[in-house]
Amino acid sequence: MTCLAAARWRVLERAGWDVNGNGLTGAPRIPVFVGAERHDTVDMGLRLLGLGAPITVDVDSQGRILPDALEDALAHGSAGDGPAIVCLQAGNVHSGAFDPFSESIAVAREHGAWVHVDGAFGLWAAASPATRHLMAGAEQADSWGTDAHKNLNVPYDCGIVACRDVPALRTALGMHGDYLIHDPLGDHGPGDPFEKVHELSRRARGVPVWAALRSLGRTGVDHLVSGLVANARELARRIGALPGAEVLNDVVFSQVCLAFGSDARTQAVADWLVADGRAWMTGSPWRDHTVLRISVANWSTDARDVEASVAAVRAALAATEGL
Template sequence: MENSALDRAHAHALTWLASLDERRVPPTATVAEVAASLGTDLPDGPTDPAEVIDHLAAACELGLTATPSGRFFGFVIGGTHPAALAADWLVSAWDQNSGLRTLTPAHSAVEEIAEAWLLDLLGLPEESAVGFVTGGTMANFTCLAAGRDEMLRRAGWDVKVEGLVGSPGLRVLVGAERHDTVDLALRYLGLGAPEVVAADDQGRLIPDALREALERGDDRPVMVVLQAGNVHSGAFDPFTEAIELARAYGAWVHVDGAFGLFAAAAPAHRHLMAGAEAADSWSTDAHKTLNVPYDCGIAIVRDRAALRASMGMHGDYLIHDAAGEPFDKVPEISRRGRAFTVWAVLRSLGRDGVADLVERFCSHAQAFATGIDAIEGAEVLNDVVFTQVCASFGSDDATRAVVQGMLTDGTAWTTGSRWHDRAVLRVSVSNWSTSEADVTRTLTALRVVAAGLGR
């Protein structure tokens, strides 16, 4: 195979990575400008692959956001750990379709080891099944699909055969501040809008409100969705009490832990996940706290049979293994070898390294909270218990001006949002490469931008 294109891609990748420490975090080119640089007409003839890579890199350079930078604090995106990045290059080169155990024994072996390591690190039942999906949304979808089908099966209805029309239906109870992807997954599953349970001032579901909602129930089976890590406050639902209540009504309990599930891997923050191991399913997004490349969500279901019953398929043309197939745990048949990158970062960090990774995120978040509180007119609005910080700079207009000012400055990316009917600047710490110097640089820029408001 001609390797010149790979050589050029390698060179461009190293140049990009070397630029992250000093480059602006926001992009400097618009979509239209990048499209113009790329050229919108499809050529009639072929182009040398190496030339294509050079052209792609040059045209996209100014339109890239430095999301792998240690100064990107938006959207809980995370970075890419070096071991995971290198493994991901191998994933593309090896080009394994990881759906069948017999077809790709290398990935199946890695997936089984990564599965056991994850369950151990997260303190979850060792009998659970782990599926590697595209992201947090599909992880929620996969877990809730297993719950939907199992709860209806217990009610005497086979979704696989009869579909949803005419079924007893389900009640799905969620906290008022659950992530929107929970609602999206429920919509995909044909379950409609959930019933909302009140949350406290940090976004934690209130157990008494859950009890009242359960008591108002009818004969339909129930699912309860809890949250590990509120996207604004970082708060965790009271798992022990909420799950005990749900169990009294025979409910399936799912924990959406897109970034917070890994609190269980860090001794100093493990208490936040206390009781969550008693749930039926859990979801997380490995590109967030674990820092593997896109796309890699993780769906975990205690009852392997329930997950396989919901996700599995059988075709005569497939080579079936008596041990079961990887695609029996996920919505996809064809998929890239996502477990390779998860295994690589876990093997590289080890148990202590994962704990240290999470603790550093939390330490940086505390430093941000302290630094923001010291800025005149600024106020941290949440109890900083994990990796999220939400701040106001006075009026909504002033806060929005700071958010825009930070993007214009370019030192770091901090996201604007709205929480408790107030405009906020949100800092999400989730990148392995974020250093104390990155935090200091970002706070310095934030002080300058806030001072520029002229208050």
């Protein structure tokens, strides 16, 4: 929402409209383009910003936005090079897939759109040489969001925003108080946290992030991220080899989606696992099927956890045989 607020301010400013002064009533419409499998928090952010529902763009079998479909949608849904926002995704919650950034951003640029990347967990792929290629081209975007409470494993509510357009971020979200110490460089300086988010009083979320990054270092973060991916791959390999099991996604990052013959059996396996409690994997609908969804997110997951998880799924399969 923070990035989209900056985007809203900037694309309207380019269209000659001051949203801070005039609000949205009478403003040029801002179409927002998203892949059909974006996370619902994007819609929530847009709703709170008064931008309404996004325009959904077709995706491929892994949930990646189709650049040609984006081109079509922009050609029909935006007013020439009028205000427009494109939200791309780094890390699909089911497949872990990454949107094709270079092609999609090139298309968005032709229409003068602001490009935001939702990389809640996937942005961390860039921190590991083993997965960095998944993020290729994403650096050309205007803004990026990620969560330190996901892959970095710091406590919850630790969202991180990166925004190329600092004046837009500061103007959209900064607030003034005579009693506060403001960035002496004004809107062009880096700004204090309260000058860049919609909260004023907030705890020092940056401290655990700094501590985690400082203690892990680049190599430690790389090992953390690549460890999650290695465990996901091993889970996919081992569970996929069980009789009746099928891995549905290309396991490029930390997500694995599995099916066991029929939707009914897959749901029964998921229910059995949740009741059993040894491994946390849940059922989810994906591409018109019920899947068992695995998201490896915890730094402490190791080979024993993988072993225990495979054993739990094996037991779930035995308990649901014949369904």
